[in-house]
Amino acid sequence: MATDPVPPVQDRVRAPRRARRLLLGAVATALMAVAMTVGPSILGAPDEVYAGEAVTVDRDGNDYVFYFTKGDPDPESLRKAFRSVGLDVSVTLVPVSPRDPFPYFSLVRNGGIQTSYRSAECAERVGGCLGSMRVSAELTGPAEFRLGRPARPGEPYVASVDATLPGEVLAGVQIDGKTAAEVVRIARERGLRVIYTIDWPLKEGVGFSTEGFEGEIPASRIDPAWAVASVETYNDGAIIMHVLPGPGATPPPEFCRHHGDTYPPIAC
Secondary structure, eight states, X not given: OOOOOOOOOTTOOOOOHHHHTTOOOOOOOSOOOOXXXXXXXXXXXXXXXXXXXXXXEEEETTEEEEEEOOSSOOHHHHHHHHHHTTOOEEEEEEEEOTTOSSOOEEEEETTEEOOXXXXXXXXXXXXXXXXXEEEETTOOSOEXXXXXXXXXXXXXXXXXXXXXXXXXXXXXXXXXXXXXXXXXXXXXXXXXXXXXEEEEEBTTSSOEEEESSSSOOOGGGSOTTSEEEEEXXXXXXXXXXXXXXXTTOOOOHHHHHHHTTSSSOBOO
């Protein structure tokens, strides 16, 4: 089996699905939000320190909590909210699936996620709240807030999305129980390229470590009979197929050297 020609995927960021369910909308608009500073809220509750058209900010102990109330905020309105509480945060628009039902944002500093998300009491605290984000008030140095926008044709998505969801490239396809060969055949019938990844199980049997994001895996390494775990849309012309290795398969030595100390370690 020949390797499908695809662009490298090592720079692609995969956002955790659980976190993304709590996120706000992704498309930037040209409308500037008008913001104002307001005083403390109810005694004993977190202090409201900023309120704007797209975001409200509370000071809660050593944290700032951002409540997002607009599905398509203007980037400048978000920059203004960050500046108002003294955080050095830039705003960058990044490509995501136009059909992803779980819109995307993240706050990144030194290559790592610096936020936590919560949904409890979000709408109770601020009417119309779509999602909230907690950031340490002691965050120092520059950080980057990444806000999703619809990807252009052929542009890789920065966040994973199930390729079988409505409107996606394999919409309606049942992946459960299918082999790698079956999914490849379906993808090629739809004119899609395939990027291969292998989900190596951890030793304790809970979770996995994915091979394939450090560099492309050739199709020749994939046993056609291996089961497919999931399929993601890479862009509007390609999918990422996650396969589960069969009995007796082991990761290559270089993958073990990089990931063998994962806790719990993979079965190298």
